[in-house]
Amino acid sequence: MPRKSTSTSSSYRALPLYEDDSNDSDDIMSAVRSQQEMLSKQDESLDVLGSSAARLGQISLEISEELQSQNKMLDGMGDELDDADMNLEIVTRKTQELIQKSGGCKYFSVIVVLCLVVVILFFLIVYT
Numbered sequence: 682m683p684r685k686s687t688s689t690s691s692s693y694r695a696l697p698l699y700e701d702d703s704n705d706s707d708d709i710m711s712a713v714r715s716q717q718e719m720l721s722k723q724d725e726s727l728d729v730l731g732s733s734a735a736r737l738g739q740i741s742l743e744i745s746e747e748l749q750s751q752n753k754m755l756d757g758m759g760d761e762l763d764d765a766d767m768n769l770e771i772v773t774r775k776t777q778e779l780i781q782k783s784g785g786c787k788y789f790s791v792i793v794v795l796c797l798v799v800v801i802l803f804f805l806i807v808y809t
């Protein structure tokens with residue numbers, strides 16, 4: 682609040698009741714300018730924040746699309762693995778049937794031993 686000025690001089694000239702009002706208006710204008718600058722800086726910050734949020738939204742959409750395509754690929758791989766598992770079961774079953782028809786493990790073990798003898802003989806011939 683402006684102060685009243687008082688005079689103790691003996692002269693009778695007219696003194697203003699309040700000190701210079703121009704100082705008050707300068708202070709108000711300075712405060713208004715300062716507020717406008719702050720608002721401008723806040724607007725710039727909000728613009729940067731908005732563009733960052735838009736980029737983040739775009740990135741999240743791209744990630745979502747990539748995940749969907751990878752899920753499709755994984756589903757396809759799962760189907761192929763199921764088919765391969767089923768084929769492996771069929772081959773295993775047929776191999777077991779073949780082993781049983783050919784005399785069981787007895788003949789199979791004889792075949793394995795004879796194969797090992799052939800491999801050993803081969804190495805002996807090559808290295809001697």
